[in-house]
Amino acid sequence: MAKSGQHVSLNPLVWKDPQARGIVLADLAGHVANAYEQELGLDRQATMRKITDLLLAELKNPTDTARGQIHNKRKPHRGS
Secondary structure (H helix, E strand, C coil): CECCECCCCCCCCCCCCHHHHHHHHHHHHHHHHHHHHHHHCCCHHHHHHHHHHHHHHHHHCCCCCCCCCCCCCCCCCCCC
16 A cells, blocks of 8 residues: 555566466465455455456456556665
8 A cells, every 4th residue: 555545566577478467366366365364254265256256347347447657667675
């Protein structure tokens, strides 16, 4: 979270094949489901189904447009 909103940082060229991002998205969904289970006691599989259902619906009929830009220069870490 930054400036009261969620932000995503990624290196788009870590993998040459964009299909590999499917694994990243699946792993992320699993981590989110684990967090809901650990913090709120929600069933992991039910949470995964909810995430998957809405992900597929959003891909089919987006409610928003992805915005942002690619920054190719890495900024130095604070205190460096």
